[in-house]
Amino acid sequence: MYRMILSLLLALLLLPQLVLAAPANSNKALSSTPAVQIPVFKSERALAKVQGLSKLEITNVRYALHKDAVTGEVTLRMVIDATGPIKGTAVLNDLPVPRLEVAVGGASLGKLGSQQKLDGKIASQVKLMQVNGSSKLVIDLENMIDETDYRIFALPRDIKADKPYRLVVDIKQPAPPIVYNFTAGLKGKVIALDPGHGGSDPGAIGPGGSQEKTVTLAVAKRLQTLLEKAGAKVVMTRQGDRDVYGASATAVDELKARTTVAAKNKADVFISLHADAFTKPEVGGTSTFYYRKSMYDGLLAKNIQTNIIEAGKLSDRRVNSANFYVVKRSVMPAALVEMAFITNPDEEKLLNSPQFQQKMAQGIYQGLDNFFVEASRNGGGR
Ligand SMILES: [Zn+2]
Known part of the structure; x- marks a missing residue:
């Protein structure tokens, strides 16, 4: 008698995993109903006892697309079922591909598989990973989303509705991808150059007294010369040592004035030039944002x-x-270059030297030229 009950309970416990394995790995597109049945755990604690599972465990990951009848907005909802209350945190990652990573502390994956294909409207797949008794869900997104495009929240067990403890991740469908029909070559391109800071705002100041606003303008002017020689039209947010909006402007108004210059001139790309700063003088190097x-x-x-x-x-x-x-706010593809650290005495000297300024201009020029070649190959891409 006891053995019979035990095997029955065991079958019940394994059921959600069996259900999950079949439809989730098929290529069938999802309708708005969950692909996976909600497992019924009327007595998880009793089952756990029988199985010797005292630990918190994820028992299922399901998902469905919801379309708002009024706004037409599409949301991907992922529901993580667990044997007890679970908490999760999420972070966005853009490299190597857009991702939302959901960490579920203290919950093991149990017998769940490691990967599920999604329907690709918002996310293409989710990978389940277990690290030291905690679980991680890596959701590959079709397009990068904003911090405001997702939310994560826990739901308690609902005995009346036969629903277990849950963690819910809602992901809004981002705006449709922007497609540019870029061609190769710099000729005829409109390049917006933004020498960082200026006028009332010196930017970072080096140990030798150099000001960021001066070196960014020097490199921008050299880059302007190179680009114009290649037949590009260059739009500078500032030509001299001045504020773009005005000395009394708020920081945001000043930056907005710079992106507005690029937008008004219908620039193809926007490049903002800066020099980095840090409290430790030995820190140095180049980065692009x-x-x-x-x-x-x-x-x-x-x-x-x-x-x-x-x-x-x-x-x-x-x-x-x-x-x-x-x-973020420029309406065209944009990059912000931190050429070197003005707070590093060696790099401060370089930033002031015409040779290094020319190298920076040459490097960005070559980068732009290569960009248009690569972008032209992706003209119809996402
Ligand atoms: Zn700066």
Whole structure:
């Protein structure tokens, strides 16, 4: 008798895993109903006792697409079922592909598989990983989303509705991807150059007294000359040592004025030039920042960083995603270059030298040229 009950309970416990394995791995597109049945755990604690499972365990991961009848907005809802109350945190990652990573502390994956294909409208797949008794769900997104495009919350067990403890991740469908029909070559391109800071704002100041606003303008002017020689039209946010909006402007108004110059002139790309700063004088190197508004932002940043490292030979602090105002709010692909650290005495000297300034200009110029070649190959892409 006891053995019979035991095997029955065991079958019940394994059921959700069996159900999960079949439809979730098939290529069938999902309708708006969950692909996986909600497992019924009327007595998880009793089952856990029988199985000797005292630990918190994820028993199922299900998902469904919901379309708002009024707004038409589509949301992907992932529901993580567990044997007890669970908590989760989520972080967005843009490299190597757009991802939302959900960490579920203290809950093991149990017998769940490691990967599920999703329908690709918002996310293409989710990988389940277990690290030291905690679980992680890596959701590959079709397009990068914003911090405001997802939410994560826990739901208690609902005995009446036969629902277990849950963690819910809602992901809003991002705006449709922007497609540019870029062609190769710099001729005829409109390039917006933004020498960082200026006028009332010196930017960072080096140990030798150099001001960031001076070196960014010097490199921008050299870059302008190179680009114009190649037949590009260059739009400078400032030509001299001045504020773009005005000395009394708020920081945001000043930055907005810079992206407005680029937008008004219908620039193809926007490049903001800066010098980095840090409290430790030994820190140095070059980095390039972007914000993914389309696939072209990262492509632009990557090409600039590669070529500016090649030209300037400083330590490679790589391409990074950041929501800096000018790269986020510019309506075209944009990159912000931190050429070197003005707080590093050696790099401060370099930033002031015409040779190094020319190398920086040459590197960015080459990066732009390469970018348009690569972007033209992706003309119809995402
Ligand atoms: Zn700066």
